[in-house]
Amino acid sequence: MPDLTPAEAARWSAFAGLPLPAERHAEVAAMASRMNDLAAVLRELDLGDTEPYRPGGADATV
Amino acid sequence: MRPSDLTLTAAAKAIRDRELSPVELVDSVLSRVAEVEPRLGAYATVTADRARAAAIRAADEIAAGTYRGPLHGIPYAIKDLIDVAGLPTTASSRVRADHVATTDSTVAKRLDAAGTALIGKTHTHEFAYGFITPQTTNAVDPSRIAGGSSGGSAVAVASGTAVFALGTDTGGSIRVPAALNGVVGLKPTYDLVPRDGVVPLSWSLDHVGPITRTVADVALVLPALTGRDEPALSSDITGLRIGIPRNHYFDRVHPDVSAAVHAAITRLESLGARLVDVEIPMTRYVLPINWAVMGPEATAYHEQTLRSTPELYTPEIRLLLEAGQLIPATDYIRALRAQTLMRQEWLRVLETVDIIAAPTTPVTAIPVDQQEVPWPDGVTETVSVTYVRLSSPANITGLPALSVPVGQDSAGLPIGMQLIGRPFAEAVVLSAGHAYELST
Numbered sequence: 001m002p003d004l005t006p007a008e009a010a011r012w013s014a015f016a017g018l019p020l021p022a023e024r025h026a027e028v029a030a031m032a033s034r035m036n037d038l039a040a041v042l043r044e045l046d047l048g049d050t051e052p053y054r055p056g057g058a059d060a061t062v
Numbered sequence: 063m064r065p066s067d068l069t070l071t072a073a074a075k076a077i078r079d080r081e082l083s084p085v086e087l088v089d090s091v092l093s094r095v096a097e098v099e100p101r102l103g104a105y106a107t108v109t110a111d112r113a114r115a116a117a118i119r120a121a122d123e124i125a126a127g128t129y130r131g132p133l134h135g136i137p138y139a140i141k142d143l144i145d146v147a148g149l150p151t152t153a154s155s156r157v158r159a160d161h162v163a164t165t166d167s168t169v170a171k172r173l174d175a176a177g178t179a180l181i182g183k184t185h186t187h188e189f190a191y192g193f194i195t196p197q198t199t200n201a202v203d204p205s206r207i208a209g210g211s212s213g214g215s216a217v218a219v220a221s222g223t224a225v226f227a228l229g230t231d232t233g234g235s236i237r238v239p240a241a242l243n244g245v246v247g248l249k250p251t252y253d254l255v256p257r258d259g260v261v262p263l264s265w266s267l268d269h270v271g272p273i274t275r276t277v278a279d280v281a282l283v284l285p286a287l288t289g290r291d292e293p294a295l296s297s298d299i300t301g302l303r304i305g306i307p308r309n310h311y312f313d314r315v316h317p318d319v320s321a322a323v324h325a326a327i328t329r330l331e332s333l334g335a336r337l338v339d340v341e342i343p344m345t346r347y348v349l350p351i352n353w354a355v356m357g358p359e360a361t362a363y364h365e366q367t368l369r370s371t372p373e374l375y376t377p378e379i380r381l382l383l384e385a386g387q388l389i390p391a392t393d394y395i396r397a398l399r400a401q402t403l404m405r406q407e408w409l410r411v412l413e414t415v416d417i418i419a420a421p422t423t424p425v426t427a428i429p430v431d432q433q434e435v436p437w438p439d440g441v442t443e444t445v446s447v448t449y450v451r452l453s454s455p456a457n458i459t460g461l462p463a464l465s466v467p468v469g470q471d472s473a474g475l476p477i478g479m480q481l482i483g484r485p486f487a488e489a490v491v492l493s494a495g496h497a498y499e500l501s502t
């Protein structure tokens with residue numbers, strides 16, 4: 001997965017409602033890239049009709 | 063033996079039999095606080111006057127024939143992430159320096175009703191987002207980390223400044239510090255213990271639970287937290303099927319830890335348990351689910367203060383929170399779906415065994431200045447990855463998981479064994495741990 005650039009981190013942070021000061025762009029981009037690299041591993045799963053986990057759902061008292 | 067060194071079980075019996083006054087017990091614990099707290103730093107706030115008043119009240123009630131149960135007059139500590147009316151809940155963060163809770167959390171209210179004496183509020187890694195708890199030092203070796211995020215609670219129990227304590231656990235934050243300080247910690251089944259009045263880290267993964275000196279002590283605290291009956295502890299584990307993971311849980315584990323846990327498992331076998339090899343499912347997805355769920359949820363909770371006063375967070379936590387908003391919503395939802403799948407797969411494994419036994423942590427408490435954990439295969443892990451990877455599966459699946467001390471490494475540092483069971487089968491998990499501790 002391509003890493004976020006500092007400029008992209010700045011743009012998307014502002015887009016999400018939390019503009020970052022310029023000196024934080026590179027550091028946040030690097031950390032977000034590490035998190036997204038991990039999250040992207042889940043894309044290889046075939047989740048079929050699996051629903052998001054909901055506490056108290058059908059199997060909660062199995 | 064000082065009263066402050068008693069287990070909860072022993073202290074409760076002595077109070078019930080009127081051999082020990084709650085006032086004497088609280089005074090002993092407060093003396094211990096004065097003695098060791100300056101070097102251990104387990105507490106964010108000590109509530110000595112409140113504890114003494116509660117002890118006097120308990121003594122009067124007991125003298126008048128009103129005994130509320132095994133927690134009556136017992137001094138305890140609560141993680142400073144959990145609201146107690148009239149006290150600050152700082153989450154060990156400057157962000158909440160001026161906070162004062164207006165109401166009790168349900169767990170604080172229930173413990174108050176049980177007649178406990180609150181000694182104080184214990185340090186957490188800032189907002190429970192880490193495994194170090196830097197304000198606190200390890201109870202066994204001051205050059206080592208306390209572990210976290212419930213580091214203050216574990217160190218208080220281990221050092222005699224609380225008879226038991228409450229912690230929270232999102233990726234191992236009760237079990238990891240319990241293991242690193244040689245005490246017992248239970249992360250109960252998801253939703254078994256109420257979380258209202260507890261500052262969240264990640265709603266989908268957060269749990270509240272007790273840290274104690276023995277497994278039998280856990281069985282005394284749990285009913286007060288849940289409002290349910292006391293779990294029926296049995297020391298007879300004949301025929302109990304214990305799953306021994308052939309993957310994940312013994313990979314990249316220090317040889318001393320591995321040897322101690324295997325020895326404890328052998329002990330359980332000698333007590334009548336049956337050992338069964340099991341394959342742990344979806345291990346590749348533990349860290350991805352952990353981060354893709356926790357990252358966005360933590361950022362969502364902190365959104366307003368991150369916008370208004372970001373400079374009040376420590377740089378480490380600010381960075382994690384700022385990065386968390388850059389995980390796409392679709393990846394977050396995918397992680398929640400994967401969480402469902404992982405839970406289903408674990409429940410399938412637990413159809414073939416009653417519990418699973420494994421190390422709580424891959425290594426014992428690391429030195430306070432250590433940043434990474436190198437392994438013989440050439441891989442170097444961050445401290446967070448090392449401490450989270452064996453404990454996080456029970457958060458993702460919501461299964462009850464207990465950490466029990468099973469000896470020390472060659473440096474004398476405590477080692478923990480983790481026992482993981484079916485949903486709401488706390489009694490089974492605790493019985494296995496109890497049988498083990500009775501045999502040692």
